[in-house]
Each structure stands twice: as C-alpha cells, then as structure tokens.
Amino acid sequence: MSKTDKRNDILNAAMTLFAEQGFHGAPMAQISERAGVGAGTIYRYFKNRDVLIMEIHTTLFDKFTNHLKERYPHGRPVRECFFHIGKGIIDYFIKQPLEFRYNEQFHHSPYGLEVRRNKLTNTTGEHDIVLELYEKGMEYQVIKPIPMALFFDLAIAPIFWAVRDHHQGFIKIDNALSETIVSSCWDSIRI
Amino acid sequence: MSKTDKRNDILNAAMTLFAEQGFHGAPMAQISERAGVGAGTIYRYFKNRDVLIMEIHTTLFDKFTNHLKERYPHGRPVRECFFHIGKGIIDYFIKQPLEFRYNEQFHHSPYGLEVRRNKLTNTTGEHDIVLELYEKGMEYQVIKPIPMALFFDLAIAPIFWAVRDHHQGFIKIDNALSETIVSSCWDSIRI
DNA sequence: TTTCATAGAATGAATATTCATTCTTGTTTA
DNA sequence: TAAACAAGAATGAATATTCATTCTATGAAA
Structure with a gap:
C-alpha cells in the first residue's frame, strides 16, 4: 500500500x-x-487532531467547488448563474450525505467561524464564484442592494436547511422541488 | 438564598x-x-449534564415563544403575522446574544435533532404560531404550495443566518435592514 | 431564653473513565 | 545494513460523577 x-x-x-x-x-x-x-x-x-480536521475540510471544499465550476455558465445572466450554483449545491450534497454532515459539523464549530471570517474579509485572493455573482448582480442592479453577507444568507441558507431536511427525512427533494427551492431563493434576492 | x-x-x-x-x-x-x-x-x-443542557433549552424556548406571542396580531392577514414573527425573532436575538449562541449550539448537536424531529412530527400538542401561519397561508393560497419543513427553511433560515452575521460583525442589523430581511423572506414564500 | 436534635442541603476531594499524544519495538524498503 | 515506516501499548492530562462529611435552619426540650 x-x-x-x-x-x-x-x-x-x-x-x-x-x-x-x-x-x-x-x-x-x-x-x-x-x-x-x-x-x-x-x-x-x-501533526495533530486539529490539523486533520482542517485538512478534511480543505479537501472536501476543493472537491465541492470544482463540482460547482463544472459547466459554469460564465458570461450568462446573473439569474442563470445563480440557478447553476443553487441547483449544483443541492445536487452535490444530496448525493454526498456524509460530506454534507461533515460540512455542517465543521461550520458550526470554532474552526468554521475562522474560515468564514477569512472568506468574507479577504476579498483579495481566491476567486469565488458566489462573490463574483454578488458583484455582478449589484453592478447590473438585478439583485437587491444589500450587504454581501446578507446576500449569502438569503441565497444560500434555505438551500442548506432544505438539504438537511432531506437527509433527515422531513422532505424529499426531487428535481421539481430543487427547482422550487432555488427559484424561491432567487425571489428573495432579485429586485 | x-x-x-x-x-x-x-x-x-x-x-x-x-x-x-x-x-x-x-x-x-x-x-x-x-x-x-x-x-x-x-x-x-x-440528574446529569445532559439533563442540564436540555433544561436550559426548554427554559429559553419558553421565554422566546412568549416574547413572540406578545401582541401577536391574531386574525390579521398572513403577511402581517409573518412580519410580526420575523421581526420578533430578529429583535429578540439581537438583544440576547448569549441565548442566540446557546440556541445555535443546541440545534447543531444531537439534542437539537431530537427536538426538531418531535416538533415536525407531533402536529398534535403544542400550539405553534409558525405552524398555524403555514396552514393559514395554504388555506388562503397566499404562500406557495410547498411542504411545511421547506416553508420553515425559506422563511426562517436567512433570519437566523443574518442574526448570526450580525453578532459576528459581518453586518449591522438596524430597523431598516431588519425590514429588508423579513421582507425578502416573505418574497421567497409568497405566491 | 438557651440548648440540643434532626433533616436535608451543600460541599469538594476522590474516583473512574476517556482520550490525544508519545514512545518503544518490530517490520519493511532501499 | 541503514533508514524510514508502522503498530499499538503506555502515558498523563482532563473531566463527569459520586459520596462521606460538613453546614444550616428549624423547632422541640429544658
């Protein structure tokens, strides 16, 4: 081996x-x-337990963002890009229950806060497609004029909660419901 | 003493x-x-640590729901009731950072899943105002025809994420932003 | 009024367990 | 053979819970 x-x-x-x-x-x-x-x-x-935990996160995160970036409709309207991302998140995490649960654990731990803090404050560096979407949406005035963090909250929070509910058996997300969810999130941020 | x-x-x-x-x-x-x-x-x-943790939760939960029920606009339109609840949640947890954080901890632990499971499956029993709102919204067809759990997700998730962002310093929720948040959530569930 | 007895509330040192990390010893590879 | 690798027993720190003992408040007896 x-x-x-x-x-x-x-x-x-x-x-x-x-x-x-x-x-x-x-x-x-x-x-x-x-x-x-x-x-x-x-x-x-x-080196130790903490490093292991962080390492798992970065590994999973890379895998996840690569998935989102596949067939990403660069240059297309903001709405279309948003749907790609929203449905991409749902697809991915419906198929990967363990990765989803790891993610949930991670983001509700002290490690997670650190990561999110870096993400939201370091505008330089990493080329984040959701961030790009926010900026484009602002520029073309197709989404409400709200702070970036709030944009994340409105656009993403229900998606993650819904996936969690799916895995816990409270709802069953099929293609139609996935469309409904993303579309509803879009309704909350679009002008 | x-x-x-x-x-x-x-x-x-x-x-x-x-x-x-x-x-x-x-x-x-x-x-x-x-x-x-x-x-x-x-x-x-x-009796032991677990019981203490559960006891804190029920104590806080009672306090919180009592707050929401104060001046609740019974009999008024679904939209108005929703705004009362949404803004009520924000007001309460902006003022009570510790209770908010306790809540977050709790709901992302094994204890929390148990509680939520009971809540969503036991339709009998407790008279939940959010549940009532969902049923009324369905009846009068003012909100989208979606499963109850998803209604929660769309209506509530961004609110909690936003409050968290407020406490972590990513956004500052004043009255105007609170209105924007609740209004956006409403946009996502209304027909 | 003062003294004594009693219940049960409160204490915190002792216990038993759990667990991350290190150390020692053996094994494989170059 | 030397060097790297792997295993898992040993270590020591942390921590929930217990329990023998002390303290406190109340009220009866002297």
Missing part, C-alpha cells in the same frame, strides 16, 4: 466518523481502527 | 458558559465555580 493510500484511508475514515458522530464522538483510536492503521500512524501524516 | 435561586444561578452560569465556549468547552467544575456553588450541588438540581 502506497503512502498516499494510507493517508487517504485516514482522511476517509475520519471524515465518515466525524460526520456520523460529530467531532467529539470520534476519538483518534476509533479513527485509526476504521482506517486500518495504528493509532500512532495518524501522527505521521497529520 | 432560596432553593430556586441556586437552581437559577446554575442555569444561568451554564447557559453563559455553553454559549461562550460550546458544550465541550465548559466542564462542570467551571460551571459550578461560576454559579458560586459546589461541584456536587449541580447534581442536586439536575
């Missing part, structure tokens, strides 16, 4: 256990067991 | 510490210290 294999096993095991049981329900011993490695081996690949 | 005083001291100390440091950042010893009681005393009033 190659070096990267083992590293991946650890990442996967940890992601699954954190998703299923929360950060505090998954001790390192359990992670190592599930990954099929010794407890000490984890520390050959990750 | 009366018996209820001491119980209240414990509830308050625990609520504050849980809000500030999360459930896992506040050991019982710290709670007892802050409450000004012995470590063992907590266990005279609460």
